[in-house]
Amino acid sequence: MSDIRRGSEGRMTSWSTDAINERERFSYWREVVCQSVFNISPERAAQRFSARINARSSGQFRFATCESTGYEILRTARDINRAPADHFMICLQLQGQTFMRQGDRSFGFARNDMCISDGRRPFSAECRGSGLRAMAVVPHAMIHRRAPWLRDQSLTRFDPDSPFFDLARRHLVHLMSDDLSEIETSLLTDNLCNLLALISAPEVPVGRLQPELQLEAMLAFARQNLHRCELSPHDVAAHLGISVRTLHLRFKALEKTFGRWVLESRLAACSKALRDPHQKLRGISEIAYSCGFNDLSHFNKAFRAYFGMTPGEWRSGLLSKMQ
Numbered sequence: 001m002s003d004i005r006r007g008s009e010g011r012m013t014s015w016s017t018d019a020i021n022e023r024e025r026f027s028y029w030r031e032v033v034c035q036s037v038f039n040i041s042p043e044r045a046a047q048r049f050s051a052r053i054n055a056r057s058s059g060q061f062r063f064a065t066c067e068s069t070g071y072e073i074l075r076t077a078r079d080i081n082r083a084p085a086d087h088f089m090i091c092l093q094l095q096g097q098t099f100m101r102q103g104d105r106s107f108g109f110a111r112n113d114m115c116i117s118d119g120r121r122p123f124s125a126e127c128r129g130s131g132l133r134a135m136a137v138v139p140h141a142m143i144h145r146r147a148p149w150l151r152d153q154s155l156t157r158f159d160p161d162s163p164f165f166d167l168a169r170r171h172l173v174h175l176m177s178d179d180l181s182e183i184e185t186s187l188l189t190d191n192l193c194n195l196l197a198l199i200s201a202p203e204v205p206v207g208r209l210q211p212e213l214q215l216e217a218m219l220a221f222a223r224q225n226l227h228r229c230e231l232s233p234h235d236v237a238a239h240l241g242i243s244v245r246t247l248h249l250r251f252k253a254l255e256k257t258f259g260r261w262v263l264e265s266r267l268a269a270c271s272k273a274l275r276d277p278h279q280k281l282r283g284i285s286e287i288a289y290s291c292g293f294n295d296l297s298h299f300n301k302a303f304r305a306y307f308g309m310t311p312g313e314w315r316s317g318l319l320s321k322m323q
Contacts, residue, residue, distance in 0.1 A: 012178035016052040085119040096131025103154035146197035168195035229294040
């Protein structure tokens with residue numbers, strides 16, 4: 001059965017086998033759900049099969065989270081001939097295990113493993129036991145332009161030890177939300193593709209990457225180090241092996257200086273923490289210091305200028321609603 005929920009823009013559609021007769025569940029899943037969402041061929045289901053999927057489209061992108069008991073998925077040459085797809089599919093294993101094969105590559109994926117597969121080539125995936133997966137479908141051109149080294153590869157597993165991996169994973173999870181506007185979805189997907197290019201890049205110095213990838217590398221490193229009050233353009237440039245001049249040139253694309261970006265990012269982190277019910281026992285000064293501020297007077301002044309109220313007023317606005 002399906003249920004359609006409208007987000008701020010676009011649609012989120014949910015399917016579930018819960019209300020389907022047990023003997024008919026897998027045929028329902030094969031013919032209605034998977035053909036409608038990703039044009040793949042589910043095969044060989046486990047006994048007592050059950051599954052549910054939440055999927056949405058936004059422009060040229062598609063996103064879904066799928067929870068199911070074990071079964072096998074195929075994208076065959078027949079599927080490709082019937083409905084050619086010039087896309088890559090990005091998969092994140094959230095729970096359980098999946099074993100995937102494409103071309104001469106095969107990998108087993110456990111929780112938090114992430115990969116990308118070429119939608120123009122046949123592949124198979126065996127979902128083992130109960131599992132939960134997040135998937136995004138993006139046009140080939142978005143990946144090719146940023147990561148031409150993936151053009152001739154089939155299945156690629158992303159290195160979880162990459163400094164960009166966790167940020168990419170969080171981007172993908174966020175894209176599963178049904179309350180994102182089309183513009184927000186486009187920006188997040190663009191950033192995700194940049195991060196995946198950085199993760200998968202061969203031993204290429206950052207200075208030789210495309211300007212947008214250089215900027216993404218700078219932002220990723222700066223986000224990871226916002227808590228360091230001494231964070232500076234020189235720190236970021238030295239870490240990435242580029243000049244400070246190049247760093248400032250890349251930040252022009254954001255129409256703000258490095259210092260302004262750092263200040264706004266720290267203020268945003270503080271504002272989120274101050275309105276987090278789980279952090280209501282933390283002092284305002286503790287939150288400010290943990291976000292990289294080392295001068296409370298400067299923090300209070302900057303916070304008021306940016307949000308139009310003091311940190312205490314910002315926090316009490318939520319607390320008063322909770323009482």
